[in-house]
Amino acid sequence: MVVVDLAVFAVVAFRQVILNARALSIRYRLNDDVYQWIRALPKVRTAAAEPFVFDRWLTRTGQVQSPRSRSDRIQGVVSAFGTAAVTASVLLAYYLLSGPIRGDLDDAEVVSWVAAYTGLLAAVLQLGGLSENIGIMVSVKRRLNPLLESKTEDYAQGAPLPPRGDICFDRASFSYGVDDVPAVQDISFRVSPGEFVAMVGPSGYGKSTLLRLLPGFESPASGSITVGGQELADINMPGLRRQCGVVLQDALPFAGTIFDNIQGSGHLTWSQAWAAARAAGLEEDIRRMPMGMSTVLLDGGAGLSGGQRQRRMLAQALAKQPAIVVLDEATSALDNRTQERVSASIGALHVTRIVVAHRLSTVMTADRVLVMRDGRIIEEGSPDSLIQAEHGEFRDLVRHQLG
Incomplete structure (x- = not known):
């Protein structure tokens, strides 16, 4: 029984x-x-x-x-x-x-x-x-x-990152699933210290994925990524991320005061927070708020406009005085005048910039433009040289958007 x-x-x-x-x-x-x-x-x-x-x-x-x-x-x-x-x-x-x-x-x-x-x-x-x-x-x-x-990151391991160094992608490929079509494939380019490199192209062709590879949020399935001559896998990741000011697409503020949001995980003085807000074009908006830097934000930045949310994220990225700034559509909600002022402020910092933008007016001052399609780089060069190229992808994009 x-x-x-x-x-x-x-x-x-x-x-x-x-x-x-x-x-x-x-x-x-x-x-x-x-x-x-x-x-x-x-x-x-x-x-x-x-x-x-x-x-x-x-x-x-x-x-x-x-x-x-x-x-x-x-x-x-x-x-x-x-x-x-x-x-x-x-x-x-x-x-x-x-x-x-x-x-x-x-x-x-x-x-x-x-x-x-x-x-x-x-x-x-x-x-x-x-x-x-x-x-x-x-x-x-x-x-x-x-x-x-899942494999956890070993924060105690990894070589320290040099203060300044070039960034090199060598035939890097990545896909989100074993059987998925690669989001980026066979990508190779180099970014020198202090250089401004812009990435453009239609949506869904791997630009945002490529940016996620640099701070180590994703690991390439093949190829390599080096910073200052060191393999990304061998670098101390927290050290790398402390030197990167990253604003990913659709990033949102968390609940707390504006000062806490700008400070993030770092330790800032009030003057440093105001300097970061000024560089991001947010200073005037904060001063008009009832409690200034002590104004409390709801989760997701409710109560802020789209442009204010983007500038708040920019202020946090710039507050830690990064050596590398990575921006993914970080100024898409700004008007042209504010966007130009923010770009000028970031340019005055003389940092390495890698920027994804659909608004082509934001990339015309770039040192180089990478045009992506289907996860590959199909054109590379200065904005002027790409505009002059006959039957070029960038030339067509500029013609359709800027006239």
Whole structure:
């Protein structure tokens, strides 16, 4: 009887794992959707999409409850089966020990055997009751596996980065998945200290991915990236990132005061924070705010305009006086006058600049322009030389955008 109980509970546990994995997977997607809907609530209301959002939420909730209800029904059947099995087994054991197989056992020994057998069956029943929790634990562990198995950065290792050095990409390629088309492929170029290099091209052709490779947010699948002659993999990453002022596409401020946002993880004086705000063209806006640098921002920079959010991110990037500035569409929301003032402020710092921009007026002062398509560099040269090239991609982009 114990063997039968164990076999039944094993089958049930396996079924519970499947049902709970399905329910948890749908619940995670539902949570992701709800988070996105809350963050995009103004856009949802503007598009009058409330009925669509509610219908989708209702559908997802029903999908979560379906396997959950089946799991609860199975658990109820198992509980009833377990109770009945224990009762029947105890009665059977008592009958057998009282008669056919009693042998020389006295009454005390019979009671002891029945009590021991009852305890064993109770333990098996409890094991069956844990099958649901085991299923949930297995499902959660499976979801966490990519995170738990990912390679962690060793912050204590790596050679120190030289104060200034050239940046070299040598046939670097990268894809986000094993079977995915490479986001960047066979990329080779060099950036000298103090040089201003701009990347242009249609959206979705690898410019942002290429910028993520430099601070080590992603590692190239093939080829190499060196800074100051040292392989990126051999460099102390925190040291490299401290020397990089990075503003990635759609980066958002975190909740806290403006001073805390500009300071980031560093330690700034108020005068240094004001200097960074001035370089980013944000000083006048901050002085008009009720509490100046002590004005509290909500999560995501709610209450700031798109241009103010971008300049706040720029101020944080410039506050640590970086040797390398990496900007991904960091001034796309600024008007032309503010953008020119910010570009002039950054240019006066004499730092190495690698900039992605769709607004071509921002790259006309670059030392070099890299034109990308399909994850490759198809043109490279100064803005003037590329404009003069017949049938050139950059020339066509300038003609369509600037006239």
